[in-house]
Amino acid sequence: MSPRRRKVRRDSERGDPIPLALRIGVNRFDVLAAALALGALALVVAAGQQMRAPLATLETAPISLDIGYLPGYALRTTIRMFAALAASLVFTFAIGTLAARNARARSILLPLLDVLQSVPVLGYLSFTVVVFLRLFPGSVLGAEFAAIFAIFTSQVWNMTFSFYQSLRTVPGELRDAARSMRLSAWQRFWHLDVPFAMPGLVWNAMVSMSGGWFFVVASEAIAVGAWTIPLPGIGSYVALAIAKRDLAAIGWALATMIVVIALYDVLVFRPLVAWSDQFRMGAARGAEPPHSLVLSLWRRTAALRTLDAAVRRGLRKATLWRGRAGTVPRPRVRASAGTLVYWSALTALAAGAAAYAWRFLAATDAREWLHVFVLGCITLARVVVLTLVASLVWVPIGVMIGLSPRWTARTQPFVQFLAAIPANLLFPLAVFAIVRFGLDPDIWLSPLIVLGAQWYILFNAIAGASAIPEDLVEIARSLRVRGFLRWRTVLLPGVAPYAITGALTAWGGAWNATIVAEMVHWGDRRLVAHGLGAYIAVQTEAGDFARIALGVAMMAAFVVAFNRLLWRPLYDAVERRFRLA
Numbered sequence: 001m002s003p004r005r006r007k008v009r010r011d012s013e014r015g016d017p018i019p020l021a022l023r024i025g026v027n028r029f030d031v032l033a034a035a036l037a038l039g040a041l042a043l044v045v046a047a048g049q050q051m052r053a054p055l056a057t058l059e060t061a062p063i064s065l066d067i068g069y070l071p072g073y074a075l076r077t078t079i080r081m082f083a084a085l086a087a088s089l090v091f092t093f094a095i096g097t098l099a100a101r102n103a104r105a106r107s108i109l110l111p112l113l114d115v116l117q118s119v120p121v122l123g124y125l126s127f128t129v130v131v132f133l134r135l136f137p138g139s140v141l142g143a144e145f146a147a148i149f150a151i152f153t154s155q156v157w158n159m160t161f162s163f164y165q166s167l168r169t170v171p172g173e174l175r176d177a178a179r180s181m182r183l184s185a186w187q188r189f190w191h192l193d194v195p196f197a198m199p200g201l202v203w204n205a206m207v208s209m210s211g212g213w214f215f216v217v218a219s220e221a222i223a224v225g226a227w228t229i230p231l232p233g234i235g236s237y238v239a240l241a242i243a244k245r246d247l248a249a250i251g252w253a254l255a256t257m258i259v260v261i262a263l264y265d266v267l268v269f270r271p272l273v274a275w276s277d278q279f280r281m282g283a284a285r286g287a288e289p290p291h292s293l294v295l296s297l298w299r300r301t302a303a304l305r306t307l308d309a310a311v312r313r314g315l316r317k318a319t320l321w322r323g324r325a326g327t328v329p330r331p332r333v334r335a336s337a338g339t340l341v342y343w344s345a346l347t348a349l350a351a352g353a354a355a356y357a358w359r360f361l362a363a364t365d366a367r368e369w370l371h372v373f374v375l376g377c378i379t380l381a382r383v384v385v386l387t388l389v390a391s392l393v394w395v396p397i398g399v400m401i402g403l404s405p406r407w408t409a410r411t412q413p414f415v416q417f418l419a420a421i422p423a424n425l426l427f428p429l430a431v432f433a434i435v436r437f438g439l440d441p442d443i444w445l446s447p448l449i450v451l452g453a454q455w456y457i458l459f460n461a462i463a464g465a466s467a468i469p470e471d472l473v474e475i476a477r478s479l480r481v482r483g484f485l486r487w488r489t490v491l492l493p494g495v496a497p498y499a500i501t502g503a504l505t506a507w508g509g510a511w512n513a514t515i516v517a518e519m520v521h522w523g524d525r526r527l528v529a530h531g532l533g534a535y536i537a538v539q540t541e542a543g544d545f546a547r548i549a550l551g552v553a554m555m556a557a558f559v560v561a562f563n564r565l566l567w568r569p570l571y572d573a574v575e576r577r578f579r580l581a
Contacts, residue, residue: 029300036267047079050232051144055133058140063230063240065249070237070256077220077233078260081155081212084148088156088208092201096163097189110568111560117157117508118559120515120533121150121215123552126540129222129229143222143229150219154512155208158456158505162204162463165501165571166197190319195279200498202276203463206269206412207455210419211509213257214452218516234260238425245523250425258417265413271295273412280467290409363546372535372554379518379531380558382446383510387503390454395499398461399491403473408462415462419455426451431522441529448517449533453509457502464498465491496574504567511559515540532558 099109129146136142170192178188212219220235222228230236234253241249274292298304401407426448434444468491476490514533519526528534536551 026303027301029297030303033297033301033304040267043075044079047075050076051079051140053140055138055140055143058143058229058231061232063232063236065237065240065244065246067249067252069232070234070252073233073237074256074260076231077216077235078264080144080148080219080233081151081209081216082264084151084155084212085205085209087148087152088159089205091152091156092159092163093194096160097167097193100164100167101185111564113157113160114508114560114563115556116153117505118511118556119153119552120512120536120555121154121218123536123548123555124153125150125218125222126545126548140231143231146222146229147219147231147233151212151215154211154215154219157508158208158211159201159204161501161505162200162460163197165497166200167193169497170196187320198276198279199467200460200463202269202272203459203466205272207419207459209264209269210455211452213261213421214419214513215516242428242521243523245428247428250428254421254425257421261417262413266292267294270409270412271298273409290405364550368547368550369554372532372550375530375535376532376554376558378442379511379514379533379555380562382449382531383507383514386446386450387453387507387510390450390457390506391499391503394454394458395461395495395502398458399465399495402462402465402495403468405466408466411462415455415458419452419459421451428522430520431525431527434527435525441527442531445517445520445527445529448520449510449513450506451517452513453506456506456509457499460498460502460505461495464495467498468494493577496577497571500567500571500574504563504571507562507567508559511555 095109095113099106099113125146128149129143132146132149133142136145174192174196178192183191216233216235217239218235220231220233221239222231230239234256238250238253240246241253270290270292271294274290274295277290298308401411430445430448433439434441472490472494476486481489511533514531515537516533518529518531518534519537528538532551532555536548536555539547539551
């Protein structure tokens with residue numbers, strides 16, 4: 001018995017009053033953890049009240065470059081991004097599982113995800129901002145939901161493809177064990193699918209969070225034709241600093257981003273990485289597993305751990321619920337009728353969507369279509385070259401980092417920060433260099449396209465290398481398998497599904513990034529490169545919805561065509577070739 005419990009027992013035997021903290025098992029770590037949790041809750045509540053203010057308050061309290069407002073702006077931006085991340089997680093679990101488990105749904109969802117991934121953030125904002133403002137008339141909440149939805153569209157596809165890839169590559173022995181234990185679909189999802197996918201999903205959640213930062217300027221400084229709604233946040237702060245050519249304000253915004261990223265890395269993502277390490281297949285790699293001070297603090301609490309145990313018991317009962325769906329045989333007599341109804345409804349929905357889109361596309365002539373197609377070919381060449389170069393550079397680096405838990409822990413916050421730098425912050429440097437040295441914008445604006453997309457490749461390579469079973473690495477080491485043979489037989493097979501997922505999402509992210517990289521602003525100076533992204537950005541500023549729709553449709557056509565012709569066949573080949581039994 002511990003000294004504290006012996007003291008409580010002696011006090012109770014003497015009849016002395018026992019302190020409440022001792023009776024319920026509270027220690028100093030409980031107090032610290034509770035203070036952190038209550039502080040975070042208070043900040044969220046305060047920001048939530050501001051988000052429900054009347055829309056007119058955005059005019060009476062415009063965005064200011066005073067650095068005193070930056071902490072509040074940072075809080076608003078962070079809440080939007082975590083709200084979008086939570087929505088992305090729900091979407092990922094639902095759609096990723098449906099696509100992986102149902103062949104009929106997969107035939108529809110994968111092409112649909114390809115299309116949605118290819119639509120740039122400005123393409124969504126151009127049409128959704130009006131919808132959300134009408135859903136919440138006269139309230140800031142409408143603009144908030146429009147910004148959260150735009151950030152959601154920059155985060156969700158990477159997570160969905162990662163989860164889908166994990167479910168499709170569950171090892172055969174684990175699937176056989178689930179069948180032998182007669183697990184229902186619900187039980188298999190929570191006790192096999194989610195744990196197996198968790199390490200990769202956590203890493204992709206981090207890069208999705210960084211992807212949200214990359215598009216935060218476009219999401220918060222909403223400007224579509226006559227609509228100009230600058231929401232309080234770091235994104236709108238950066239947009240105003242660029243418009244006023246204030247380098248000091250951009251520096252303060254960058255410093256604030258560093259602080260915010262460091263805080264949520266320590267408080268959220270490091271605990272998640274350390275917690276998810278228990279689900280990695282194989283023995284622990286090395287003698288130094290991922291470590292988190294916050295997770296260690298939680299594990300040293302007393303009362304909160306008791307509450308945590310009770311919550312875990314409730315969740316375990318919920319996830320072990322079997323239901324009756326697996327015990328009742330399904331009738332097959334109506335299978336053909338059901339299939340006919342399914343495809344009829346799907347065809348009608350697709351026809352309605354096509355007819356609605358044609359209302360915008362028909363407002364442009366054939367010459368405009370040809371012009372946009374040529375711009376798409378120019379952007380295609382840029383994206384292909386940049387994605388290939390980024391893959392050749394970052395896959396080997398990511399594998400080397402992922403094989404070492406020490407280097408993984410050291411580089412995690414640094415890579416998160418690099419991935420979160422919006423291209424807009426580099427506009428002053430890009431404009432100065434291009435104007436000063438008379439450079440060609442068509443060439444020298446191109447690196448901005450891959451600035452954010454390349455980190456999808458690195459994060460997935462790190463996650464893939466971390467997921468390689470230690471047994472395989474040890475066998476290769478004991479057999480003295482080195483150099484190219486080690487890469488060909490151990491490392492590339494282990495990381496290939498993750499690398500393809502990273503390249504696929506980087507491909508879509510690079511297309512999305514063209515809207516902010518092919519046309520840059522610095523004060524009243526504007527540099528425009530020839531390309532489809534610049535075309536969409538220019539038409540968005542003008543509020544020409546017909547040409548916005550044409551540009552978005554052409555970009556979706558390019559992305560989907562290449563996904564069907566290249567990425568999907570390559571993905572399926574890698575899945576068949578390198579699945580673990």
